[in-house]
Amino acid sequence: MPASVALGGAVSIGAMTAIQARINGVLGVRLDDGIVAGLVSFSVGLVVLIIVTIALPTSRAGAARLWRGVRSRHVPIWMLLGGVCGALTVSTQGLAAGVLGVSLFTVGVVAGQTVNGLLLDRIGVGPAGVVAVTPGRVLGGVFALAAVGISLSGDALTRAPWWLLVLPFAAGVGIAWQSAANGRLAQRVQSPMTATLMSFVGGTLVLAVAASISVAVNGMPAALPNEPWLYTGGLLGFAYILLGATIVAHTGVLLLGLGSVLGQLVTSVIIDLLWPAAAVPALWQLLAMVAVAVASVVVAVPWRRRR
Numbered sequence: 001m002p003a004s005v006a007l008g009g010a011v012s013i014g015a016m017t018a019i020q021a022r023i024n025g026v027l028g029v030r031l032d033d034g035i036v037a038g039l040v041s042f043s044v045g046l047v048v049l050i051i052v053t054i055a056l057p058t059s060r061a062g063a064a065r066l067w068r069g070v071r072s073r074h075v076p077i078w079m080l081l082g083g084v085c086g087a088l089t090v091s092t093q094g095l096a097a098g099v100l101g102v103s104l105f106t107v108g109v110v111a112g113q114t115v116n117g118l119l120l121d122r123i124g125v126g127p128a129g130v131v132a133v134t135p136g137r138v139l140g141g142v143f144a145l146a147a148v149g150i151s152l153s154g155d156a157l158t159r160a161p162w163w164l165l166v167l168p169f170a171a172g173v174g175i176a177w178q179s180a181a182n183g184r185l186a187q188r189v190q191s192p193m194t195a196t197l198m199s200f201v202g203g204t205l206v207l208a209v210a211a212s213i214s215v216a217v218n219g220m221p222a223a224l225p226n227e228p229w230l231y232t233g234g235l236l237g238f239a240y241i242l243l244g245a246t247i248v249a250h251t252g253v254l255l256l257g258l259g260s261v262l263g264q265l266v267t268s269v270i271i272d273l274l275w276p277a278a279a280v281p282a283l284w285q286l287l288a289m290v291a292v293a294v295a296s297v298v299v300a301v302p303w304r305r306r307r
Helices: 003-031 034-055 057-072 082-100 102-123 135-151 162-189 192-218 233-274 283-300
Strands: none
Touching (some): 003 034, 003 102, 003 233, 034 057, 034 082, 034 192, 034 233, 057 162, 057 192, 082 162, 082 192, 082 233, 102 135, 102 162, 102 233, 135 233, 135 283, 162 192, 162 233, 192 233
16 A cells, blocks of 8 residues: 555545544533443444444355354453444543643544554564664654643633543553554454454453443432433544444554644644633644644655665
């Protein structure tokens, strides 16, 4: 796959992630429980995936290969844990994105994705194997972290508690791992759709346990809202996890993360300008973050063709 095509897919993943963050953030505010909002989002995506898997012969064959692989231990347990990180992502969206705004939430995710993506590529966790730590990739990571610094250079820390800013970083670490694990699983069972299904199964189970604990401690959430668009977060998750599992073998974990960062930030700026949240950064910060994110992708992409 050409680098430009793979990068375009990564940017699309970022755009869908930003939109999902806003949807799940609003749902978390409406329900007054971000974890339950994450469970609702994952459950919708899981239902769609089950229907698609049953309908498509190739997906059914992939599910059969997964079952045989798990029984024979050809598929190791760690490849099945991408959904745990997905559960972390949607939970943090429900807890933090509605307060921080999508842009500020995204730059926290950027930091986690960048640091963990570079590490996972270096040790060869992703389907692309060991990816060399080139100066361009390191510089791209530095630029991505610089975007985080820009976002915090104003008064963001005074408008939101510090722990809300830590949650997006943890989500970014999880997203990088999810991309690597799902990519390896898709490669092993020869089906990105099956890897996506497994991710949603694992995430839904984890979120069901977490939501049960949340309800037991905090009581029942508010009534489910009536607006249909608040339940489309799971559909977006289905789309970008499937796309990520397909293209990560062509990009590596870090480049996939940097491309998605670009898509996330550009889309986040548009969302926050049209629909600002309580802790949204100033306009100059939003524009500066996007410019630095573009630079991070440009310096990290292997534009030259391999001989």
